[in-house]
Amino acid sequence: MGLKTVKTIADIARLTGVSKSTVSRALNDSPLISEETKERIRAVAKEHNFQINVSASRLSLQQSRTIAFAVHAQKNCGGFSLNDLFLLELLGAISSTLSTLHYDLLVANINPHDPAWPHEYLDTGRVDGFILLTSTRKKFHIGTLVKMKAPFIVWGTPLPNYSYCSVNSDNFNGGRLATEHLLQKGRRRIAFMGGPADEGETEQRYAGYVAALKEAGQEVAPTLVRYGDWTSDSGMERMQQLLEASPDLDAVFANSDLMAAGAMNVLHARGRRVPQDVAVVGYDDLSIARVNSPPLTTISQNLPLVGKLLAQNLIQYVETGVVTNVTIPAHLIVRESA
Amino acid sequence: MGLKTVKTIADIARLTGVSKSTVSRALNDSPLISEETKERIRAVAKEHNFQINVSASRLSLQQSRTIAFAVHAQKNCGGFSLNDLFLLELLGAISSTLSTLHYDLLVANINPHDPAWPHEYLDTGRVDGFILLTSTRKKFHIGTLVKMKAPFIVWGTPLPNYSYCSVNSDNFNGGRLATEHLLQKGRRRIAFMGGPADEGETEQRYAGYVAALKEAGQEVAPTLVRYGDWTSDSGMERMQQLLEASPDLDAVFANSDLMAAGAMNVLHARGRRVPQDVAVVGYDDLSIARVNSPPLTTISQNLPLVGKLLAQNLIQYVETGVVTNVTIPAHLIVRESA
DNA sequence: CTGAAAGCGCTTACAG
DNA sequence: CTGAAAGCGCTTACAG
Numbered sequence: 001m002g003l004k005t006v007k008t009i010a011d012i013a014r015l016t017g018v019s020k021s022t023v024s025r026a027l028n029d030s031p032l033i034s035e036e037t038k039e040r041i042r043a044v045a046k047e048h049n050f051q052i053n054v055s056a057s058r059l060s061l062q063q064s065r066t067i068a069f070a071v072h073a074q075k076n077c078g079g080f081s082l083n084d085l086f087l088l089e090l091l092g093a094i095s096s097t098l099s100t101l102h103y104d105l106l107v108a109n110i111n112p113h114d115p116a117w118p119h120e121y122l123d124t125g126r127v128d129g130f131i132l133l134t135s136t137r138k139k140f141h142i143g144t145l146v147k148m149k150a151p152f153i154v155w156g157t158p159l160p161n162y163s164y165c166s167v168n169s170d171n172f173n174g175g176r177l178a179t180e181h182l183l184q185k186g187r188r189r190i191a192f193m194g195g196p197a198d199e200g201e202t203e204q205r206y207a208g209y210v211a212a213l214k215e216a217g218q219e220v221a222p223t224l225v226r227y228g229d230w231t232s233d234s235g236m237e238r239m240q241q242l243l244e245a246s247p248d249l250d251a252v253f254a255n256s257d258l259m260a261a262g263a264m265n266v267l268h269a270r271g272r273r274v275p276q277d278v279a280v281v282g283y284d285d286l287s288i289a290r291v292n293s294p295p296l297t298t299i300s301q302n303l304p305l306v307g308k309l310l311a312q313n314l315i316q317y318v319e320t321g322v323v324t325n326v327t328i329p330a331h332l333i334v335r336e337s338a
Numbered sequence: 339m340g341l342k343t344v345k346t347i348a349d350i351a352r353l354t355g356v357s358k359s360t361v362s363r364a365l366n367d368s369p370l371i372s373e374e375t376k377e378r379i380r381a382v383a384k385e386h387n388f389q390i391n392v393s394a395s396r397l398s399l400q401q402s403r404t405i406a407f408a409v410h411a412q413k414n415c416g417g418f419s420l421n422d423l424f425l426l427e428l429l430g431a432i433s434s435t436l437s438t439l440h441y442d443l444l445v446a447n448i449n450p451h452d453p454a455w456p457h458e459y460l461d462t463g464r465v466d467g468f469i470l471l472t473s474t475r476k477k478f479h480i481g482t483l484v485k486m487k488a489p490f491i492v493w494g495t496p497l498p499n500y501s502y503c504s505v506n507s508d509n510f511n512g513g514r515l516a517t518e519h520l521l522q523k524g525r526r527r528i529a530f531m532g533g534p535a536d537e538g539e540t541e542q543r544y545a546g547y548v549a550a551l552k553e554a555g556q557e558v559a560p561t562l563v564r565y566g567d568w569t570s571d572s573g574m575e576r577m578q579q580l581l582e583a584s585p586d587l588d589a590v591f592a593n594s595d596l597m598a599a600g601a602m603n604v605l606h607a608r609g610r611r612v613p614q615d616v617a618v619v620g621y622d623d624l625s626i627a628r629v630n631s632p633p634l635t636t637i638s639q640n641l642p643l644v645g646k647l648l649a650q651n652l653i654q655y656v657e658t659g660v661v662t663n664v665t666i667p668a669h670l671i672v673r674e675s676a
Numbered sequence: 677c678t679g680a681a682a683g684c685g686c687t688t689a690c691a692g
Numbered sequence: 693c694t695g696a697a698a699g700c701g702c703t704t705a706c707a708g
Contacts, residue, residue: 055684359681
């Protein structure tokens with residue numbers, strides 16, 4: 001805001017009696033510069049609260065050192081809502097990891113139906129890569145990013161026949177753990193309330209559910225299976241359908257904590273006690289799980305770690321081209337709902 | 339990523355047979371250029387999927403066209419949680435408004451105890467201004483921003499003796515509406531569960547609470563008043579204290595939906611029915627209010643409008659220096675909890 | 677209406 | 693270890 005007189009490395013150079021080159025190198029800690037010179041320059045820079053201009057630096061370096069967090073609000077909402085809590089809980093770890101690595105975080109609230117959205121971020125040099133975290137249309141977005149050879153990383157099971165960075169969790173095991181826990185609690189009519197049927201996460205959790213049932217000598221009943229879209233609203237709807245199709249169900253394995261919360265609302269309204277009449281297990285271990293009443297038994301995926309890996313591995317890819325696909329473990333967190 | 343051969347305005351100039359100046363002006367829709375020339379240049383640019391390099395543009399223009407969303411996660415958490423839902427719900431409107439105005443949104447996850455944080459955003463030319471939305475230490479941050487003459491806008495009651503942009507809601511009326519509603523429902527022992535006692539929002543809502551009680555000929559009982567920090571945890575704690583201090587209370591006016599949700603957890607656990615035994619009114623009308631069971635009666639502040647105004651008025655200030663302080667109305671949303 | 681040229685503030689290959 | 697100079701890709705005052 002025009003207050004400072006020392007605004008460029010040229011000013012620092014003048015004050016220190018060296019060249020701009022030397023100032024630039026000193027502030028970037030180049031090994032070419034002697035320690036004494038560096039010290040002198042740093043002292044002057046600090047004294048005047050000097051900060052390097054990033055637009056100039058980025059132009060010269062030909063990189064933005066900025067990552068876009070590509071998201072879009074859940075359908076039917078003007079903006080973000082409780083249904084995007086997953087995204088929020090990841091945000092802290094992503095932003096702090098990026099800032100440790102000296103990258104900025106841009107929020108790209110994309111139009112889910114426009115396949116050209118990456119252009120205005122990438123071709124403008126605004127960002128160096130994308131963290132893709134959309135709850136729906138994931139395959140579509142991955143397709144467009146792959147096609148334009150954009151650097152990106154995704155939360156979720158990698159699609160076959162494509163090569164790109166991803167972080168995902170052991171969904172098969174998560175599904176199995178949830179189901180085994182319910183079986184151990186003596187439940188025999190365990191409903192599966194999945195995410196979208198065509199997403200890898202859902203498929204794998206379903207496979208884990210089936211495996212656990214089979215091991216226990218139980219059959220899989222189609223009337224006990226329904227798919228939603230991760231939201232609490234879909235949890236309510238599916239719960240109603242499940243209760244109609246299978247009034248005798250005694251447990252629900254919901255594929256998200258939000259769906260579990262929605263399901264529990266319906267159960268309460270219908271006079272079914274949780275966990276006495278119907279036990280409920282969620283997925284994600286979002287902060288809402290603790291606050292829920294009763295507190296939700298759920299599958300935890302260590303979101304701080306997920307956020308850190310998303311940031312770290314994307315930057316590694318941007319800087320070195322190394323493609324990383326990591327799978328993190330899933331844990332059962334037992335609370336009161338099951 | 340090195341795929342494109344047409345990357346600069348010089349390339350477009352070559353292809354079109356005009357100068358770089360003309361290309362630059364045409365793409366920026368300068369009135370100096372004839373429509374035909376513009377058309378020709380735009381066609382070539384579109385054909386080659388050309389996008390202007392923003393680092394160069396920003397350096398030349400001496401502005402970043404980027405706004406920082408300055409936030410910090412709630413204490414005691416590694417990252418963001420349900421307690422930051424307010425922030426999330428504002429994010430959609432802020433980011434879409436900014437993008438309409440051709441500004442980018444940067445997430446600045448600041449260290450709440452470091453008063454120097456704005457420097458690395460402002461003095462580096464990273465951003466042109468800040469949207470300040472921290473649930474705590476607001477006064478502290480405002481002080482540092484004012485001192486360094488940083489352009490910013492705040493959600494909340496403006497502090498006296500300072501001049502800066504703000505968006506806030508009619509908290510007095512909100513407090514009054516909530517309390518009047520409870521009085522109308524026949525409640526006589528209405529507890530006030532405030533946000534931090536030293537924040538303007540809390541003070542004004544308390545004043546509205548007192549005004550409504552006085553009008554109804556009721557006294558204000560100190561044992562019915564407690565202050566928290568907006569979080570669901572503090573809602574649980576305060577509810578316990580209130581029940582101990584005033585076992586006969588029949589209503590609670592919580593200053594946030596999160597506190598209301600926490601309070602309801604405690605009420606459920608103690609066997610008090612909502613709303614039959616204790617009526618509960620929240621504040622904010624976050625998406626959790628609808629999902630709560632029973633759905634929460636609350637005070638709505640039209641968050642999409644808040645987000646839009648925060649973005650719009652900050653940019654107006656950045657571009658013209660006009661200081662805006664707006665107050666938006668508060669509405670009562672009646673659901674089932676009161 | 678269009679163009680040549682300077683300038684925005686950095687970085688770095690090249691020369692010493 | 694240090695400096696002069698070119699270059700990153702735009703914008704725009706100035707000249708025509």
